[in-house]
Amino acid sequence: MKSSNPVLSRISAAAQQPRYTVPGQGAPAGYPAGGGYPEVVQSGHVDRMTIDDVVVKTVTLLATTAALAAITWITVPLEITRPLLYASMFLGVIVGLVISFAQVTNAAVIVGYAVIEGVFLGLISRAFEHAFEGIVLQAVIATLSVFLAMAALYKMKIIRATPKFMKIVIGAAAGLGVVMLVNFVIYLITDSVGPLRDGGPLAIGFSLVCIVVAALMFVVNFKQIEDGIAAGLPRKYGWLGAFGILVELVWLYLEILRLISYFSED
Numbered sequence: 001m002k003s004s005n006p007v008l009s010r011i012s013a014a015a016q017q018p019r020y021t022v023p024g025q026g027a028p029a030g031y032p033a034g035g036g037y038p039e040v041v042q043s044g045h046v047d048r049m050t051i052d053d054v055v056v057k058t059v060t061l062l063a064t065t066a067a068l069a070a071i072t073w074i075t076v077p078l079e080i081t082r083p084l085l086y087a088s089m090f091l092g093v094i095v096g097l098v099i100s101f102a103q104v105t106n107a108a109v110i111v112g113y114a115v116i117e118g119v120f121l122g123l124i125s126r127a128f129e130h131a132f133e134g135i136v137l138q139a140v141i142a143t144l145s146v147f148l149a150m151a152a153l154y155k156m157k158i159i160r161a162t163p164k165f166m167k168i169v170i171g172a173a174a175g176l177g178v179v180m181l182v183n184f185v186i187y188l189i190t191d192s193v194g195p196l197r198d199g200g201p202l203a204i205g206f207s208l209v210c211i212v213v214a215a216l217m218f219v220v221n222f223k224q225i226e227d228g229i230a231a232g233l234p235r236k237y238g239w240l241g242a243f244g245i246l247v248e249l250v251w252l253y254l255e256i257l258r259l260i261s262y263f264s265e266d
Helices: 006-016 053-076 078-102 107-131 135-155 163-190 201-230 237-264
Strands: none
Touching: 053 107, 053 201, 053 237, 078 107, 078 237, 107 201, 107 237, 135 201, 135 237, 163 201, 201 237
């Protein structure tokens, strides 16, 4: 999965650039006026990224993903599940990388990504549910619980996103992403999931590590979004922040789904 969230790194980088300002507005508290964004000469105001806006956009993407997952689950014939699953997975990776590295802020493109992920999640969730009854609801509840817990820990400053913390977590997520990519390529060649996904002790340990890192990535996400808001980035960057959170939620959900399945096998 896309674990290192490069798009949020780009938000963080953009936040370190000069700030956007408009005529008649001074520098926000805590930010020197001399190093601000070049002044935007226009009669109106600049819509800026806010936490409420990011929340609304995140909910929009989650609702879109959930709706498409439900529609796919109900309507897609079983006989085309496998090809459509792979098609949606690869398309999701491609579109996700384009959004991340091209810094796409177009709402239609990012909502389109949520649609693709919804199709993918609907198919893979249905497959797991057919194999292990009740597993999807458990995974959804666990995923949302982890997300809300990390949001609370960050809000209460129990976990602080220091530069060292962020460097370690992002590095760990990137490393896991490489390992999963290699494992998937091996699966395509050998048709064997390998010890990282076979339900054995190593697979359980690997999923636990992925879950921990995915949870910690939310702290990185929150910090980078917070930095973008403090820097006065344009409102369109809220879509990038919401996209990044969706990516992590999907990764976390899939790892929890796999972990529960390991303990549900006969």
